[in-house]
Amino acid sequence: MSAPNHRLSIAPMMDYTDRHCRYLLRLLAPHALLYTEMVTTGAILHGDRRHLLEFNPEEHPVALQLGGSDPQELAEAARIGASFGYDEINLNVGCPSDRVKQGRFGACLMAEPQRVADCVAAMRAAVATPVTVKSRIGIDDMDSYPAFHNFVKTVASAGCETFIVHARKAWLQGLSPAENRSIPPLRYDVVYQLKRDFPELVISINGGITTPEQALEHLHHVDGVMVGRMAIHDAYTVARLEKALFPDPSPMPSRYEIAERYAEYAQRVHSSGQARVISLTRHLLSLFQGQPGARRWRQALSTESSRPDASPALIFDALNTIRRATLPAA
Numbered sequence: 001m002s003a004p005n006h007r008l009s010i011a012p013m014m015d016y017t018d019r020h021c022r023y024l025l026r027l028l029a030p031h032a033l034l035y036t037e038m039v040t041t042g043a044i045l046h047g048d049r050r051h052l053l054e055f056n057p058e059e060h061p062v063a064l065q066l067g068g069s070d071p072q073e074l075a076e077a078a079r080i081g082a083s084f085g086y087d088e089i090n091l092n093v094g095c096p097s098d099r100v101k102q103g104r105f106g107a108c109l110m111a112e113p114q115r116v117a118d119c120v121a122a123m124r125a126a127v128a129t130p131v132t133v134k135s136r137i138g139i140d141d142m143d144s145y146p147a148f149h150n151f152v153k154t155v156a157s158a159g160c161e162t163f164i165v166h167a168r169k170a171w172l173q174g175l176s177p178a179e180n181r182s183i184p185p186l187r188y189d190v191v192y193q194l195k196r197d198f199p200e201l202v203i204s205i206n207g208g209i210t211t212p213e214q215a216l217e218h219l220h221h222v223d224g225v226m227v228g229r230m231a232i233h234d235a236y237t238v239a240r241l242e243k244a245l246f247p248d249p250s251p252m253p254s255r256y257e258i259a260e261r262y263a264e265y266a267q268r269v270h271s272s273g274q275a276r277v278i279s280l281t282r283h284l285l286s287l288f289q290g291q292p293g294a295r296r297w298r299q300a301l302s303t304e305s306s307r308p309d310a311s312p313a314l315i316f317d318a319l320n321t322i323r324r325a326t327l328p329a330a
């Protein structure tokens with residue numbers, strides 16, 4: 001199976017990139033590769049698989065991110081994931097949270113390149129779906145370029161052809177996950193060097209990318225860009241990134257059009273009893289970020305969504321609120 005296009009991807013983000021978020025992201029960026037939140041092997045092997053893994057056909061191409069460190073469990077989780085139709089299976093070697101460390105997976109696996117290679121080999125043997133790895137550039141004092149180079153070489157030798165690299169190291173002691181996304185400095189040069197050393201690999205860069213200009217600049221050096229927090233804090237930037245990275249003559253959909261199409265989706269999902277209104281509307285909160293009326297939009301969505309009789313039709317009412325806010329004063 002050929003690997004999905006990595007030119008633009010939206011990062012895996014726990015508590016955010018669920019199927020509803022990904023539906024919205026797809027409306028904003030028809031060509032972006034979307035990632036699930038990290039799902040642990042334990043959850044897949046012992047939990048409610050349909051709840052964890054089902055997704056909307058519109059979300060393709062979509063990658064399932066797995067958290068784990070046991071090759072056989074990862075192989076089984078990959079097989080189950082592939083049976084749900086994911087386009088890629090990704091292994092998390094970048095998350096530094098305590099919970100993940102206790103399970104001895106995530107970023108701490110960067111200290112065990114051979115184990116990661118064994119995991120990749122087992123997953124590849126189990127599925128035809130492409131298997132990729134998302135990592136940091138190092139952890140703790142193991143942050144030299146030769147160590148990172150050796151990590152990638154070892155994992156690539158097991159057949160991993162695509163690496164998504166969050167261009168900063170992680171401190172496993174003393175920093176919270178949020179601090180580990182901002183305090184260690186970004187080292188884009190390390191990721192560029194990696195691409196020069198492994199031109200045959202697909203290398204996607206991640207960390208701190210907020211504008212189409214920055215994304216285009218990175219694409220002179222690497223094959224793809226992955227965007228995380230910007231997609232949450234200012235969702236419409238995702239549409240701008242799509243336009244810059246996949247130019248075509250058609251006009252960009254407006255924020256209103258995106259919200260209306262998402263509202264139709266939300267009504268379908270809500271009426272089939274699959275989700276609470278708040279779980280659907282929360283992904284829209286940042287759609288009008290920086291626009292007149294953005295605060296009223298957020299207020300209308302949050303206040304109305306928590307009412308017991310709330311329905312996704314409130315999205316249309318909130319759109320009217322913002323339309324009124326942008327009318328010139330009479």
Ligand SMILES: Cc1cc2nc3c(=O)[nH]c(=O)nc-3n(C[C@H](O)[C@H](O)[C@H](O)COP(=O)(O)O)c2cc1C
Nearest residue numbers: 011012013014037038092166207208209227228229
């Ligand atoms: C709320 C949140 C949850 C995250 N969850 C995951 C995760 O499940 N798996 C993962 O590999 N990275 C996770 N990350 C890290 C992002 O994928 C990304 O690597 C990081 O935010 C840096 O990219 P950015 O600067 O574009 O946000 C998370 C980040 C945030 C903000």
